[in-house]
Amino acid sequence: MRNFLNGCFVGVLVCFAVLIMLLSSGIWPIRATADPSPTEARLARFSLGRALKHYAAPRPNPVALSEANLLAGLKLFEDNCAGCHGTGGGRSHWGSSNFYPRAPQFGFERPTMPDWQLFAVVKDGIRYTGMGGWDGEMPEDDMWRVVTFLTHLASLPPSVEGKWRLREK
Template sequence: MARGIVIGVVATFVGLALCAYIGLEAGVMPANADAKPSKLERWMARTSLRATLAREAPRVPNPVAATDANLIAGIRLYAANCAVCHGAADGTPSRVARGLYQKPPQLAKDGVEDDPEGVTYWKVDHGIRLTGMPAFGGTLDDRQLWQLALFLKHMDSLSPAPQRVWKAIKS
């Protein structure tokens, strides 16, 4: 009897895996960028990201001081690398951002100021799988990654000089 149960369980899992494979091969799961993701897809992506960030994001204070010069450097890096997807101070998505799936958060509106800087650093460094968020670790150095994290942490409380630079950026 126990052997029959084991065979039944194994056969069920093999059958489910085979159905999933056939469904993927048949194109049942949409691959187009403008399709709405399923609840399962959203849950899997969020769960994986949350677990990875808990395990891998730096838990150290930002080694870059919160000076106007570092904030302005972070703003300029944001303008050159991030604004096309995540928008500028006005919170309006660019034409590129409007066509992306998943919709990138417009950071001036949606904000990341409450995220620990280590989490922001990790996301910019490694990117986020299945979202279109690229990994900048191969193109930006460690100091630049921390400057970006610094700016994003303080983007809603900038002093006048960085605020002028931030307001001048266009989506």
């Protein structure tokens, strides 16, 4: 048993040393313009999902679902997010080509997370990606308005849908 534990310990040390050597060798790829591999993208999605389950507690959306709030959410999105996430009228070239991982283009791939998880992403951002947190940059009610807009992309009233689809990036 003792030998087995010693073996595990040495194994962990060797893995750690190899990782440090790899990171310090300078061959670790850093270009954001490279295409993310499907395996890497799946792993990143998996760990994001697990992390959100772990730290973001379900909470009610304090913003009422109304046309005024959806329009306000759309405006906030266009002013702050569309540069990377595109609009209903077009993809952001920057967001869909030059970020690693790519910024999802919400006009073409709707977010699937529940609203409280989207809120957690908007508020605190996602580490090691281009998605910064908006904490302290945007009032929480406005973050909820953007989230309300994003969770209703499939059922926007015609007045909001028209503006969303018309606006090109």
